[in-house]
Amino acid sequence: MKVTDSTPVSADVVNTPSRSTTSAGAMPASTLSGAGEVQDLICFSHLRWNFVYQRPQHLLSRATKNFRVWFIEEPIWDNDFRLNVCQQTDRLTVLVPHLPHGTSPEEAVRLQRQLVDEFISQRRMTDYVAWYYTPMALLFSDHLKPRLTVYDCMDELSAFWGAPPQLLEQERKLIERAGVVFTGGYSLYEAKQNRHPHVFAFPSSIDFAHFSVSRRPQPDPIDQRSLPTPRIGFSGVIDERFDYELLGKLAQRRPEWQFILLGPIVKINPALLPKAPNVHYLGMKAYKELPTYFSNWNVGMLPFALNDSTRFISPTKTPEYLAAGLPVVSTPIRDVVRTYGSEDFVQIADTAEAFEKAIELALARKHPSDWNSIDGFLIKNSWDHTWGEMNRLMVAQMSLPVEQ
Structure with missing residues (x-):
């Protein structure tokens, strides 16, 4: 890849911004102490930690090498008012606000602000990174003074069904505050690159060791064991x-x-x-279980609709299927075409007829033809490497002096 000033960052290409390096999301000070002294990272997420294992879990589980991670979820409506604390590991804790039924939206903002403030005060936390997946969390956290604000934009949330009307305005404020913006794909990068001086693309990466075990025979899970072959599988959220x-x-x-x-x-x-005899909905599976399912499939599919909600997606399942040794057929999602279709790693099909023919080729083992190149690409684009690059950029940003 030829690198230019506007080249988005992948796991192995770093874009060096040419504009001002002032951090808009950092704590005001004439100079900053060493970035390595920051020990805490507070994440504000619209996704629950124990939901489908995807980008936030991959990155923030690796962030525990550098930070204590506090993962704040959206509230649960309950009979009482409290912050539920669930320690996942000695370095990662999930925090869930519980708000009383009937709480108004305005009161919900005030109560979440109170819970966050009490938590930070109790922990005597004064120097930390604020990491956002949802701009809506800014409604109750815009008063905080982190060393660095990070916006990891993994989706264009405003394009999803049921998006709050104020989301775009909150995103504008978040981008203004952020010291660095990461995007979950190249299409998102192109949409955000002119809105901030430090935007970097980090498309979906892969835990190759986790999924490559699927290339060896694995026990067939009991709920698909009785199903005949060939099997064409999809793993992910089934939504709009x-x-x-x-x-x-x-x-x-x-x-x-x-x-x-x-x-x-x-x-x-x-x-x-x-609903058909050959369509089987087996429900959500734990991340650790996925290789056993993939090992007993013949083809991995990405049957995404082409609409506003898929315009900017970079599906994590693309590299996961490939790491599992599965041939992949996808509808023409821009980031899949750009990253995998252009290299002939994945077949792209825009109609049912074309999808059928592509699956036929995959079942006949006529596609893909160059697994060595696929594996080389996957190994270079690991989640470990992606987190390492993100952390390097964060440390560099936190080490900069901030204008008063």
Whole structure:
């Protein structure tokens, strides 16, 4: 890849900003002490830690090498008012606000602010990184004074169904405060690059060791053991991004193929999903279980609809399927085409007929043809390397003097 001043960062390419290096999201001071002294990272997330294992879990579990991580989720409506503390490891703790039923939106903001303030005070936390996945959390945290504010923009949340009307305005404020902005793919990078001097693209990476065990025979999980082959699988959230019409057409055209879907069904009416003898919804699985499922599939599919909610996505399942040794067929999602389709690592199909032909090629082991190149790419784009690059950029940003 030729590197220019506007080249987005991947796991192995670093974009050096040419504009001002003043950190808008850092604590005001004439000089800063060593960045290595910052020991805490507070994350504000719209996703729950124990939901589908994806970007936040991959990155923040690795962040524990450098920080104590405090992962604050969206509130749960309950009969009492408290902050539930659940320690996942000795370096990572999940915090869940519990708010009384009937709390107004304005009061919910005030109560969450109170819980966060009490937590920070009790921990005597004065020097920390604030890491945001949701700009909406700024409503109750905009008074905080972190050493560095990081916005890891993993999705264009404003394009999702049910997005709050004030989300875009809150994102504008968050980008203004941030010292550095990371994006979950190249399309998101292109959408954000002119809004901040320090924007870096970090597309979905891979834990190769975790998924490559699928290339060796693994015990077939009990809930798919009785299903015949060939098996075409999907793993991920089944929501407005999922092309259920495409799945229905494929199931109808090829009744001898078994379509296996792992993941929760959210934000859509389950009645819309195709019901057929060869379509199997097995529910959400733990991250550690996925290799055993993948090992007993024949093809991995990415049947995403082409709509506003998928315009900027960079599916984590693309490299996971490949690491598992599965041939992959995807609809023409921009970041999949750009990263994997252009290299002929993944087949791209825009109709049910084309999808069917691509699966036929995969089942005949005629695609992909260059697994050595695929593995070389995957090994270079590990989550470990991605976190290392992110942390390097954060440390550099925290080491800069801040204008008074």
